[in-house]
Amino acid sequence: MRLSAPVHLLKRQARLLSRRENVPLHQALDRVAAKEGFGSWSLLAAKAAEAAPAGRLLARLMPGDMVLMAARPGQGKTLMSLELAVAAMTQGNRAVFFSLEYMHADILDRFRDIGSNPADFDQLFDFDNSDAISAGYIIETLRSAPRGTLAVIDYLQLLDQKRENPELMVQIRALRSFARERGLVLVFISQVDRSYDSARKPFPDIGDIRLPNPLDLSLFDKACFLNRGEIQFQAT
Known part of the structure; x- marks a missing residue:
């Protein structure tokens, strides 16, 4: 087109x-x-x-999927996640962006960067930057979300930064069960380890995901890796 x-x-x-x-x-x-x-x-x-790339990725996703959106800093993983949310809303689905980093003004700026506006989607978009974001918080927030809702979690490695939160493995297992039960798509923005060298291979892969705490990456269904404006989709 x-x-x-x-x-x-x-x-x-x-x-x-x-x-x-x-x-x-x-x-x-x-x-x-x-x-x-x-x-x-x-x-x-x-x-x-x-x-668009986000549209092609969305076409590969099924209700219940757990997705990694991974890259080194500055490679566009937040923008791609928002484009994925826009693609979902264009199809009439709800989208929620949970962030432990961004403020509301920041996320509006990112929408402008991709030439979009959440106000265009008839209240299909929600932004949540509560300090309490964790698996339990996400589950409670999305408990009544309709099937097909796409939620972005920004970002994976911050979910267990508070000592009172469960271990990351426990949280991801809970979110996996919840996503399958409710038919939701959960997209986790993820850091890539500093050891990744783009001169040696064009894209990071599942082995390059930064894991400060133990996590079974087979709990995720699909992964999207970004580098230098290019995108690679992978099954986990």
């Missing part, structure tokens, strides 16, 4: 059209989509999401 401009620029064109001609934004979006050969903006957005 080839568009005349990236989706976020097409959306900006629609906003300008809406202001210039004093028409509702949804009408302006549909008019822009029509020029691109689509019957509506929702169809254009859905096709664009499917064609």
Whole structure:
């Protein structure tokens, strides 16, 4: 699928059209989509999401999956996780972003970086940066979440940083059981060990996941590794 401009620029064109001609934004979006050969903006957005790397990854995921999103710092794992959340919301699913690092303003900046806005998704997106985030907290928060909800946890290695939290292995096993029981997709942003050398191999792999505490990585179903703007999908 080839568009005349990236989706976020097409959306900006629609906003300008809406202001210039004093028409509702949804009408302006549909008019822009029509020029691109689509019957509506929702169809254009859905096709664009499917064609993007996040859309391709989402197509590989099933309800109940546990996913690693891993890279060294600065390689885009947070942005890819948000793009995955946007792809899920484009399909009408709910998305939740749990972060032990970001503030609300930070996550809005990251949305802008990918040319999106959580306000566009009719309250499908939730951001939670409670200091209490752990497996138990996530389970309680998502207990009534509908099947197909995608939750991002930022990040794996911080879940047991507080001494009062259970060991990481215990938490991941609990989240795995919960994800399967409720039909949720849980995406864990993960650090890659400093020993990984991109000059020796183009992508990190499951053996490069940083594990300050013991964890059986077979508890995860799939993994996505990023390096230098490229992405590699792997089964665990």
